[in-house]
Amino acid sequence: MSGSKSSAPDAHADIPSGAAGDRPLSFTIHSQPQPAELASQADLQRTRAGRLRMLGVVAVCAAPVVASYFSFYVLKLQGRAYSDLITPTVELPATLTLQDLDGKAVSPESLKGQWLLTVVQPSRCDAQCDRLMFAQRQLREMQGKERDKFDKLWLIPDQEPVSAELRALIAQGTPVTALRVPAEQLQAWLKPAAGHQLNEHLFLIDPVGRWMMRSPADLDPGKFKKDLDRLVKANAGWDRPGR
Structure with missing residues (x-):
């Protein structure tokens, strides 16, 4: 009506308290691996790889010896000795x-x-x-x-x-x-x-x-x-x- 006072609705009236609009943006920052940690992990991997190679070498060297003893002692050769x-x-x-x-x-x-x-x-x-x-x-x-x-x-x-x-x-x-x-x-x-x-x-x-x-x-x-x-x-x- 003419002469009546109207007021604009409150811009925040419909936004409930605690909604996203009221909260500041936040970021989660994940720490990066430190050089010492990276070096430690690399050393561990090298150690594991070295052990596996060493076990492989031992197995290759021992296999003929084990086979020879198996042949001599197990395959009934002792019965003819x-x-x-x-x-x-x-x-x-x-x-x-x-x-x-x-x-x-x-x-x-x-x-x-x-x-x-x-x-x-x-x-x-x-x-x-x-x-x-x-x-x-x-x-x-x-x-x-x-x-x-x-x-x-x-x-x-x-x-x-x-x-x-x-x-x-x-x-x-x-x-x-x-x-x-x-x-x-x-x-x-x-x-x-x-x-x-x-x-x-x-x-x-x-x-x-x-x-x-x-x-x-x-x-x-x-x-x-x-x-x-x-x-x-x-x-x-x-x-x-x-x-």
Whole structure:
């Protein structure tokens, strides 16, 4: 109506209190990774990758050894063995005290890498010593083209002098590795068959350093060779001549 007062509605009347129009805009800011955190994550990833690669290498290296032992021990080869198979095998003691004939210390680790045809005999070699050391030389030569995978080892459990003649003999051809070792340490590692002595046997140590076979006291080289042939065949995929 004319003369009546009209007023414009309040611009905010219809906007309820607390609606979006009344609230200021806000932003959520997410923190960015710090350089130290990024470096730590990268290190962790590299460590995991390195461990996986290391496990892969170990698996590749161990597979042939595991396969050879599986072939020799599990696939009924033990039923045809002439020698005594040592189960479980016995590790070469890392603390074994070894000296050469000149008194120089020798590390047990240096013995690893080849099959060791091993005899335990005194410094003053008697008739039995002569027989076993002859069989040791014979067995190595009987391996033919595989003979370089075998070393001849003479362990001496005393400190008596070795004669010049015997030194010359063991140096002929492929030398015998002659090492002195305390008798008590030797007896804690290698064991004879029941009722026999260590010096009656020929022991076989594998390239990893495990004692794994023992000849009968009355050694027949021809029969023992058949066991060696099986071992060489089972290990053909990884065994290499020379240390």
